[in-house]
Amino acid sequence: MSHTLDEQLRLAKLGDQEAKTQLVEENAGLVWSIARRYFGRGVDPEDLYQLGCLGFLKAIEGFDPDFGTQFSTYAVPKIAGEIRRFLRDDGAVKVSRSLKERSAAIKMARQRLTAQWNREPTLSELAQELNLTVEEIAEAETATAAAESIHRETGEDGFTLEDVLTEGSMEERLIEQISLREAIGRLPERERLVIDLRYFHGLTQERTAKMIGVSQVQVSRIEKKALQALRTYF
Numbered sequence: 350m351s352h353t354l355d356e357q358l359r360l361a362k363l364g365d366q367e368a369k370t371q372l373v374e375e376n377a378g379l380v381w382s383i384a385r386r387y388f389g390r391g392v393d394p395e396d397l398y399q400l401g402c403l404g405f406l407k408a409i410e411g412f413d414p415d416f417g418t419q420f421s422t423y424a425v426p427k428i429a430g431e432i433r434r435f436l437r438d439d440g441a442v443k444v445s446r447s448l449k450e451r452s453a454a455i456k457m458a459r460q461r462l463t464a465q466w467n468r469e470p471t472l473s474e475l476a477q478e479l480n481l482t483v484e485e486i487a488e489a490e491t492a493t494a495a496a497e498s499i500h501r502e503t504g505e506d507g508f509t510l511e512d513v514l515t516e517g518s519m520e521e522r523l524i525e526q527i528s529l530r531e532a533i534g535r536l537p538e539r540e541r542l543v544i545d546l547r548y549f550h551g552l553t554q555e556r557t558a559k560m561i562g563v564s565q566v567q568v569s570r571i572e573k574k575a576l577q578a579l580r581t582y583f
Contacts, residue, residue, distance in 0.1 A: 358420060361409045372409060373402055379421060380405055383428045390436055397432055404431030451489040454479060471562040472542075532579055540575035543568060 360368035373380075384397040408427035412420055458478050462470040470478070475486055533544055539561075546557045547568075554572070558565040 354420065355414065358409060358412060358414075362412075369406060369409065373405060376405060376421075376424070379424070380428055383425065384432065386429070387432050387436065392436065400432045400435050401428045404428040407431065448489050451481070451485070455486055455489060469556075469559065472560055473562050536575055536578060540571055540578065543571045544575050544579075547572060 357368050357372055361372055380401040381398055384394065384401045387397050388394055404427045405424055408420070408424035411427070412423050455475060458475055459470060462474065462478065472486055476482055479486070533541055536544065542561060543557060546552045546560060547554070552560065554565050554568045558568045561568070563571075
């Protein structure tokens with residue numbers, strides 16, 4: 350059964366999750382159009398969209414037809430405000446010129462060594478070649494990579510990082526998806542590196558093992574420990 354916008358808003362304000370979901374889906378274009386204004390600020394586009402959705406949901410809660418304005422007119426500043434608040438309060442990481450230059454040097458060195466050795470160099474070999482630490486290389490590549498959505502599945506078992514999130518309302522899960530990236534930053538360096546390579550760069554356990562110079566069994570153990578830690582944060 351279809352509902353008018355006013356009926357959807359009324360149901361959503363009463364806590365109807367189906368009505369909220371439908372409103373978000375029907376207004377995804379509006380949210381994306383606002384999120385695009387903030388591309389290039391060091392935050393993944395998907396995260397900006399999720400923040401925009403959170404602002405949209407807050408608009409649903411606060412909207413009153415007696416305001417004499419259309420809902421979309423009321424929602425736009427709420428969507429933009431939520432994104433701006435995150436960028437301001439949470440200090441979105443900006444990719445500096447030095448990080449971009451370091452990333453370019455790493456890419457060139459990897460290509461050169463791969464051609465020279467007929468295999469991809471490990472992070473420790475790259476670090477020695479460039480006189481950098483493994484952590485500095487990981488930081489540069491992670492900061493400049495186009496990190497994919499946490500909904501991306503790994504090749505082995507279809508697991509996604511979203512699977513570490515608890516079940517809950519739409520609002521809770523939107524907040525948790527943003528918080529997940531912050532939680533990853535709290536992991537020990539090696540665990541964070543494995544999560545970055547596995548879930549944001551899409552590498553298999555075997556390739557991750559070659560990159561960091563350990564066995565696949567060790568990568569599996571490190572990954573399992575990291576995921577267990579992430580679950581404790583939620």
